[in-house]
Amino acid sequence: MFSRTLVWVPEMSDNFTIAVASGKGGTGKTTIAANLASYLTEAGENVRYLDCDVEEPNGHIFLKANITTVENITVDVPQVDLDKCTACGKCGEICQFGAIVCIKEHVMTFEPLCHSCGGCRRICPADAIGKKPVEIGRISVGKAGKIDFVTGKLRIGNVRTPSLIKQVKKHITDDCISIIDVPPGTSCPVVEAIRGVDFVLLVTEPTPFGLNDLKLAVGLVRQLGLPFAVIINRHGIGDERVEQYCQSEDIDIAMKLPDDRKIAEVYSSGGMIVDLLHQCKKHFAELLDYLECAKEKLNEKRRLRI
Amino acid sequence: MKELVVISGKGGTGKTSIVAAFASLAENAVLADCDVDAADLHLILAPDIKQRNDFIGGKRASVITEKCIGCGKCAQVCNFDAAVFDGPVNDLVRKTYKIDPVACEGCGVCVHFCPADAIEFKDAVNGQWFISDTRFGPMVHAELGIAEENSGKLVSLIRKQAKQIAAQHNKDLIIVDGSPGIGCPVIASITAADLVLVVTEPTVSAQHDLERVIELAGHFKIPTLVCINKYDINRKMAAEIARKIDNRNIAVVGRIPYDTTVTKAQIAGQSIIEYSNNGLSEQIKSLWLAVSERLAGKEVG
Ligand code: SF4
Numbered sequence: 029m030f031s032r033t034l035v036w037v038p039e040m041s042d043n044f045t046i047a048v049a050s051g052k053g054g055t056g057k058t059t060i061a062a063n064l065a066s067y068l069t070e071a072g073e074n075v076r077y078l079d080c081d082v083e084e085p086n087g088h089i090f091l092k093a094n095i096t097t098v099e100n101i102t103v104d105v106p107q108v109d110l111d112k113c114t115a116c117g118k119c120g121e122i123c124q125f126g127a128i129v130c131i132k133e134h135v136m137t138f139e140p141l142c143h144s145c146g147g148c149r150r151i152c153p154a155d156a157i158g159k160k161p162v163e164i165g166r167i168s169v170g171k172a173g174k175i176d177f178v179t180g181k182l183r184i185g186n187v188r189t190p191s192l193i194k195q196v197k198k199h200i201t202d203d204c205i206s207i208i209d210v211p212p213g214t215s216c217p218v219v220e221a222i223r224g225v226d227f228v229l230l231v232t233e234p235t236p237f238g239l240n241d242l243k244l245a246v247g248l249v250r251q252l253g254l255p256f257a258v259i260i261n262r263h264g265i266g267d268e269r270v271e272q273y274c275q276s277e278d279i280d281i282a283m284k285l286p287d288d289r290k291i292a293e294v295y296s297s298g299g300m301i302v303d304l305l306h307q308c309k310k311h312f313a314e315l316l317d318y319l320e321c322a323k324e325k326l327n328e329k330r331r332l333r334i
Numbered sequence: 335m336k337e338l339v340v341i342s343g344k345g346g347t348g349k350t351s352i353v354a355a356f357a358s359l360a361e362n363a364v365l366a367d368c369d370v371d372a373a374d375l376h377l378i379l380a381p382d383i384k385q386r387n388d389f390i391g392g393k394r395a396s397v398i399t400e401k402c403i404g405c406g407k408c409a410q411v412c413n414f415d416a417a418v419f420d421g422p423v424n425d426l427v428r429k430t431y432k433i434d435p436v437a438c439e440g441c442g443v444c445v446h447f448c449p450a451d452a453i454e455f456k457d458a459v460n461g462q463w464f465i466s467d468t469r470f471g472p473m474v475h476a477e478l479g480i481a482e483e484n485s486g487k488l489v490s491l492i493r494k495q496a497k498q499i500a501a502q503h504n505k506d507l508i509i510v511d512g513s514p515g516i517g518c519p520v521i522a523s524i525t526a527a528d529l530v531l532v533v534t535e536p537t538v539s540a541q542h543d544l545e546r547v548i549e550l551a552g553h554f555k556i557p558t559l560v561c562i563n564k565y566d567i568n569r570k571m572a573a574e575i576a577r578k579i580d581n582r583n584i585a586v587v588g589r590i591p592y593d594t595t596v597t598k599a600q601i602a603g604q605s606i607i608e609y610s611n612n613g614l615s616e617q618i619k620s621l622w623l624a625v626s627e628r629l630a631g632k633e634v635g
């Protein structure tokens with residue numbers, strides 16, 4: 029365990045990326061990410077909040093940002109010039125996703141299946157395949173008070189979640205603390221969202237479902253080799269098994285947020301718990317102490333590497 | 335045979351607890367857990383696995399180190415930054431390339447363009463899927479490997495298997511615990527289903543997500559019903575949700591109060607119906623009745 033006596037020193041703010049994730053949805057991950065961003069800002073830090081839960085971005089509900097720019101995000105799919113095409117069939121052979129096929133004299137594309145690997149374009153001997161951008165979603169950038177706010181939103185019916193997340197993460201800079209709101213689960217969008225971050229906070233609930241999904245999430249962050257700790261939300265509603273598990277696996281619990289009807293009510297109407305509920309501040313102060321220690325460890329590692 | 339898919343948009347609204355309760359109320363159903371990313375239904379249904387199968391969702395590249403000449407072509411053609419100059423030394427070069435299995439999309443482009451034929455392209459086992467018996471009937475479920483992709487494909491596979499089992503055993507209903515979100519797994523969960531039930535709760539976040547999933551179900555033209563769970567944590571918002579979706583001609587077929595029984599039943603490994611006989615069970619029974627009637631083709635609301 030880290031000691032909890034250190035205080036947060038503002039000038040250490042640069043270059044630290046924290047991902048707030050959860051195996052299971054609805055554990056309060058966004059609440060914690062948004063409140064952490066707000067609390068850090070209050071402590072004098074420069075903070076950027078990046079909502080990578082692009083299928084259902086909810087950070088804006090809590091942070092109420094003023095959006096200044098909106099960017100359409102596109103991916104490239106093949107555009108076949110039928111005049112140049114010799115119907116050799118090579119594009120269909122290389123495509124692993126059935127997104128382009130050559131039947132007799134005719135080449136057809138199925139855009140929703142395309143992964144934009146560019147294989148067909150590279151292989152085409154007749155130089156008949158160009159790029160066509162298709163929109164997969166949008167990224168909005170603005171300010172929520174002093175917090176730099178970035179959010180992605182996937183287009184309905186689109187499946188290119190990881191590609192959009194990658195674009196949201198391009199907004200990370202190394203002169204501030206970045207907080208990433210990660211989509212729930214443990215599959216490809218989550219991997220994309222947490223790759224390369226400095227620290228992961230896994231938010232869970234003390235219930236059997238919460239524990240099951242936490243175990244999966246722990247497996248994922250361990251496989252990616254990322255340092256992490258657990259946050260137990262609604263502490264008190266369930267049983268002790270999550271804490272027992274963390275203890276037996278030697279996993280730090282960075283914060284326990286109690287189950288409290290007041291928190292649920294503030295949350296339900298989109299309020300910030302660190303602003304409205306005094307007792308929550310204490311918990312977030314502890315979390316900050318914890319993160320400060322985690323960051324110290326990282327800086328030490330960085331120094332050793334240089 | 336009918337297929338009911340229960341989804342939630344946002345997770346944590348009590349979707350799986352409701353599916354488990356439906357499982358104990360349905361007379362003749364097959365259960366399918368399509369929340370492959372964070373499968374929880376098995377914690378209540380305690381399936382006895384009868385058949386175990388590997389799930390091969392796609393392919394994956396890997397460098398045969400001895401053959402690599404370190405030319406970097408793979409990194410140049412890979413659109414997913416999966417080929418990295420970080421492989422071990424061999425007889426030819428001091429450093430070779432290797433493929434990051436987590437980043438690899440399995441597109442095969444590097445395999446084709448490697449001048450030394452040094453990249454293998456093999457089937458990737460992305461997880462396992464199971465056919466099981468439960469106290470409420472047969473169940474199809476899966477475990478996606480850690481950090482694996484292709485969950486949409488796995489969802490489609492589970493639904494297909496559940497349909498086959500339903501046909502074999504003369505079951506008239508498939509109850510699917512769907513995936514969260516609006517991306518590829520949930521699209522695979524709901525396409526061509528007979529009915530979608532969205533479980534939501536009266537919070538700004540859930541309301542926001544509800545609109546997105548309703549839009550998605552509309553996009554695929556699937557009949558949709560809504561159940562508001564924990565409606566009493568914010569009655570005003572519950573009423574607002576009901577009014578909003580009424581404008582879209584979607585019926586609210588259930589209003590379930592906040593009740594700690596849900597968590598207690600979960601801890602006991604039982605469905606809400608098995609665990610208690612209180613008002614909550616009655617509410618869920620009437621929700622089930624409304625859903626069954628709609629599946630039978632009647633208008634409800
Ligand atoms: S870009 Fe890749 S996935 Fe898309 S059609 Fe071409 S080969 Fe297929």
Ligand code: SF4
Pocket residue numbers: 108112113114115116117118119120130135151152153154155156157
């Ligand atoms: S590879 Fe090029 S020339 Fe060959 S069929 Fe495809 S588009 Fe036509």
Ligand code: SF4
Pocket residue numbers: 397401402403404405406407408409430431447448449450451452453
């Ligand atoms: S293209 Fe083939 S030979 Fe060249 S670096 Fe990659 S694996 Fe090695």
Ligand code: SF4
Pocket residue numbers: 145394395411412413414415416417433437438439440441442443444445
């Ligand atoms: S198979 Fe495709 S994604 Fe994987 S390493 Fe090769 S080029 Fe990159």
